[in-house]
Amino acid sequence: MSAAAAAEIELSGVEKRFAVPGGAAVHALSRTDLSIRKGEFLVLLGPSGCGKTTLLRMVGGLLPPSGGEIRIAGRSLWREASRDPEALRELGVVFQDANLFPWRSIERNVALPLELRGVPRARRLERARALCRSVGLAGFERRWPRELSGGMRQRAAIARALAGDPQILLMDEPFGALDAMTREAMNLEVQRIWMETGKTVILVTHSISEAVFLADRVVLLSPRPGRIDSVHAIDLPRPRTPETQTLPEFQDHVRVLRRRLEAVS
Ligand SMILES: Nc1ncnc2c1ncn2[C@@H]1O[C@H](COP(=O)(O)OP(=O)(O)O)[C@@H](O)[C@H]1O
Ligand SMILES: [Mg+2]
Numbered sequence: 001m002s003a004a005a006a007a008e009i010e011l012s013g014v015e016k017r018f019a020v021p022g023g024a025a026v027h028a029l030s031r032t033d034l035s036i037r038k039g040e041f042l043v044l045l046g047p048s049g050c051g052k053t054t055l056l057r058m059v060g061g062l063l064p065p066s067g068g069e070i071r072i073a074g075r076s077l078w079r080e081a082s083r084d085p086e087a088l089r090e091l092g093v094v095f096q097d098a099n100l101f102p103w104r105s106i107e108r109n110v111a112l113p114l115e116l117r118g119v120p121r122a123r124r125l126e127r128a129r130a131l132c133r134s135v136g137l138a139g140f141e142r143r144w145p146r147e148l149s150g151g152m153r154q155r156a157a158i159a160r161a162l163a164g165d166p167q168i169l170l171m172d173e174p175f176g177a178l179d180a181m182t183r184e185a186m187n188l189e190v191q192r193i194w195m196e197t198g199k200t201v202i203l204v205t206h207s208i209s210e211a212v213f214l215a216d217r218v219v220l221l222s223p224r225p226g227r228i229d230s231v232h233a234i235d236l237p238r239p240r241t242p243e244t245q246t247l248p249e250f251q252d253h254v255r256v257l258r259r260r261l262e263a264v265s
Contacts, residue, residue: 007035008168008200009059013068016054027225028054031068034219034228036202038167041194043215044204045257047265051226052204053172059202060093060170073167092161094171098153100145106156107132107141113163124163131159136189151175151182158193169194171203175210184242187213191239208261212253213240220257222264229264232257 011034018026029051036042044052057063059070061083070077072087100109107128108115114124132141135155145153154174161169171190175183187210194201205211211218215234222229234253236244244250 006037007071008038008040008073009034009036009202010071011035011059011068012071014055014058014065014070015067016051016058016063017066029058029226032226032228036200038200039198041191041201041203041214041216043211043218044202044221045206045208045211045218045261046221046226046229047223047261048206050221050223050264052206052221054226055221056093056170056172056202056204060091061088062093089164090167092164092166092169094154094157094161094169094174096173096176098145098150098157100153100156100160102145105142105144106137106148109145109156110159110163112160117164128159128163131162132156134162135159135193149182150178151186154178154186155189158190162193162197162199166199168200168202171201173204173206176205183210188241190214195239208254208257209245211257212236212250213245218253218257220260220264230260 011032013031013033014029015031016029018028020026032055044055046052054063058065061077064078064081072090075084075087077084077087104112107125110131111124111128114127129141132138135158137152137155137159140148140152145156148156175186178186191214203214212234218232218234220229220232221227232253236247236249
């Protein structure tokens with residue numbers, strides 16, 4: 001099988017220009033080619049404004065590209081501004097803010113994608129409860145979002161993204177608003193979920209150590225206009241643990257990425 005055929009996500013010549021009323025268009029992302037294999041953990045790293053969110057939103061079916069093609073499991077995601085429903089079904093998205101509905105319990109937030117798909121109530125709640133357990137929220141299923149910590153709300157957001165059993169999980173700075181300790185715990189949690197489920201993950205961050213800790217490959221983006229600066233394979237053994245960060249190889253990757261990030265910022 002060719003590399004292209006094995007790719008789970010394939011970007012060819014994908015670009016984005018934002019029309020700005022009364023001004024020149026913003027060229028947020030210039031023509032980008034990237035292929036991500038099934039089961040890969042890919043991290044997008046780059047300075048603020050380099051187009052990370054724009055790229056993730058296009059892959060997530062939330063923002064139509066201005067040009068190029070995005071293929072998900074071989075299916076073209078976008079046709080003009082409309083999306084292929086089969087391709088869309090393979091995608092689950094997590095944002096920086098959990099975006100839970102405050103008037104729904106945790107389990108009913110997690111079950112929401114299934115409710116929208118018409119899954120019967122008993123079945124969707126059973127699935128939501130199993131998902132809550134799998135992300136460490138056992139015992140909190142009936143609580144309200146406001147009763148949970150920030151880290152727990154992000155766990156719920158991850159469970160909701162997994163509810164429809166998508167093959168691909170997209171996360172945009174999911175732990176950016178959390179304190180350092182919680183963030184480290186959540187990184188371990190994401191690695192565990194990824195290793196257990198074999199999902200394909202794209203995670204956006206501007207933290208170098210988070211990128212090195214999680215990624216199979218780090219794609220470094222540079223701004224004005226956004227483009228791929230370089231791709232870095234991170235070959236550290238799994239599962240990675242807090243001790244991994246003390247390895248010289250870990251620190252070498254951090255050093256290389258820091259130097260590149262400073263050069264493009
Ligand atoms: N809706 C929009 N309209 C105009 N410009 C936008 C819009 N969204 C993003 N941009 C611009 O596109 C560029 C990339 O933004 P973004 O993808 O949010 O970057 P990042 O997530 O890496 O910080 C920035 O210059 C930003 O100002
Ligand atoms: Mg962003």
